[in-house]
Amino acid sequence: MPSSSSVPSSSSSASPVPSPSPSSRDSVVAALRAAGCVFAEDEAELILTAARTPDEAAALVARRAAGAPLELVVGWAEFRGLRIAVEPGVFVPRRRTEFLVEQALALAPGAAVVVDLCCGSGAVGAALAAGLGPVELHAADIDPVAVRCARRNVAAAGGQVHTGDLFEALPAALRGRVDILAANVPYVPSGEIGLLPAEARDHEPLTALDGGADGLDVVRRVAEEAPRWLAPGGCVLVETGRQQAPAAVDAFERGGLTTRLAVSEEGYAHVVTGVRP
Incomplete structure (x- = not known):
């Protein structure tokens, strides 16, 4: 049960959003790396896909950098190929x-x-x-x-x-x-x-x-x-x-x-x- 959960796969279906510019992606990766996120590139992709606006992306990055689990930041976790909705205060499926x-x-x-x-x-x-x-x-x-x-x-x-x-x-x-x-x-x-x-x-x-x-x-x-x-x-x-x-x-x-x-x-x-x- 409890342990660090894995990074959700970016292969799960979701409504497409415009791809962020390389510069914004680079800045997100840099912020996540500075916060100690081992899979910064993958996490950046998921956060930028989840965000609807640049301001929302910045807020999500700030939450992740502050230590919130990635799944709670983006709002879902992958489990046996399913996209499982999660929210603050809920145990993240491992x-x-x-x-x-x-x-x-x-x-x-x-x-x-x-x-x-x-x-x-x-x-x-x-x-x-x-x-x-x-x-x-x-x-x-x-x-x-x-x-x-x-x-x-x-x-x-x-x-x-x-x-x-x-x-x-x-x-x-x-x-x-x-x-x-x-x-x-x-x-x-x-x-x-x-x-x-x-x-x-x-x-x-x-x-x-x-x-x-x-x-x-x-x-x-x-x-x-x-x-x-x-x-x-x-x-x-x-x-x-x-x-x-x-x-x-x-x-x-x-x-x-x-x-x-x-x-x-x-x-x-x-x-x-x-x-x-």
Whole structure:
């Protein structure tokens, strides 16, 4: 979950805008480099494409130079080929979480009912719907700002977004019917929040980052309650850290789920999956 997110790809479709002059592009690149942006040229292209006027471009560059995540500056993040709208106060989807989506699609390619719990921007739910085709999609988050943002991103899939604490937010009619329950829960130990990159620490909600003393408070709650919501053969998936993975697996097993750990070394991703027998 938390980590520096990648630069959005400039290949995503968007309304074209006039190309900026070379001099303005050079000045933006120089300002971003001075601010320590490693991918200054790519970021400049995205900022200048997002800006409608020179004044707006200057404002966006100033926000990025001040440390705001690029995705929040330009208003979107790329996730599994989708352009996901993001806004200030919303957790920015990480590219490594694409691995969670891949695992879910492999486990339940015929899923009809999908839940994106701790949905943030709704990126996971939107990506699952895109991969599965028509589904009954529900997303939920405790943060009203995230709920508002997620509604924008799951609207094309006909998704419903609910506000509340984990399963309390979901319609009771979903009990025993969910084929895929994806929960991109917070899992950073409370004592390590201060070690996160400033982009996450200063610009994303604490509720999307802080997983309690050992980072597994929310994971345990999901593992305990998920079986009541899953359909027979349905699966629940959470992302976790490398060191926490064994304890997360244990929590899933104690919940009566058939459990395994999937690891993407390339993507630095650890996903615990549990299937209801």
